[in-house]
């Protein structure tokens with residue numbers, strides 16, 4: 001039996017070392033160690049051995065089994081390493097094949113302008129507020145000194161969401177003046193950009209949805225001088241040093257006095273050209289000193305505090321800056337258009 005075991009060990013190890021693939025190794029394993037394998041057959045004869053020989057032969061058989069198992073394992077890792085090496089040598093990456101182009105988006109021109117304006121105001125100590133687009137008529141109109149009967153409240157101008165006209169899509173970002181005064185400690189310096197909605201037909205200069213940027217400062221001793229100084233400084237940053245402005249009297253229900261600010265056309269210097277439609281001036285924003293009634297509506301004493309507010313159309317600014325002549329282009333999101341900026 002000893003010779004039998006020796007010869008099994010010898011031939012098994014030879015076959016293992018000669019194996020060139022994992023499948024060969026498996027065949028060897030089955031041939032010697034399997035249920036009907038050669039070593040198994042020898043073990044089955046153990047019963048016929050004498051009591052002295054049995055443990056000796058048993059130990060030897062175990063050693064042979066261990067040696068064969070170990071050899072299979074070692075050969076298996078050698079074969080795996082060889083296979084990997086072979087794959088690495090044959091599989092090459094052709095770096096000259098053209099890659100798949102990833103489409104990368106980029107900032108919409110309107111947001112380029114908005115971010116620039118935000119930067120300017122943040123630099124002046126303003127905070128940026130976000131506001132709701134679905135608003136109570138109270139905040140869009142009444143508290144802004146725009147009582148029932150005002151033409152802006154007409155059903156033909158405003159998207160009401162309730163039969164009783166109490167809830168609507170805000171028609172202006174001025175609702176944020178009230179929201180800010182009701183929720184923030186004084187003094188306040190804020191801008192609030194966002195969407196507004198009006199029942200306008202779509203054409204080159206109108207859209208039922210557009211964007212405004214509202215701004216407001218409330219503190220002790222704020223005057224019209226602060227309004228002009230602040231807005232002039234902002235305009236110099238947007239349109240360049242030396243930009244000439246003028247303030248025209250106007251009417252807004254929530255400011256008193258109210259004015260509109262124009263800039264002298266930066267294209268023609270005020271002579272008149274297509275950019276300013278021959279006017280020499282371009283209207284930029286509406287503004288004014290916050291009406292005492294509005295302050296009182298928000299629980300602020302107008303004898304102690306005063307403030308100014310302004311509102312501007314964001315699309316109009318972007319159209320001016322990028323020489324876009326049709327408002328619809330801003331909303332259509334045609335990549336061929338957007339890619340130009």
Ligand code: DAH
Pocket residue numbers: 171172173174214215252255285286287288308309310311312
């Ligand atoms: N909300 C006004 C509008 O939509 C714009 C405006 C005018 C805002 C004067 C203001 C302001 O804050 O003081 O036409």
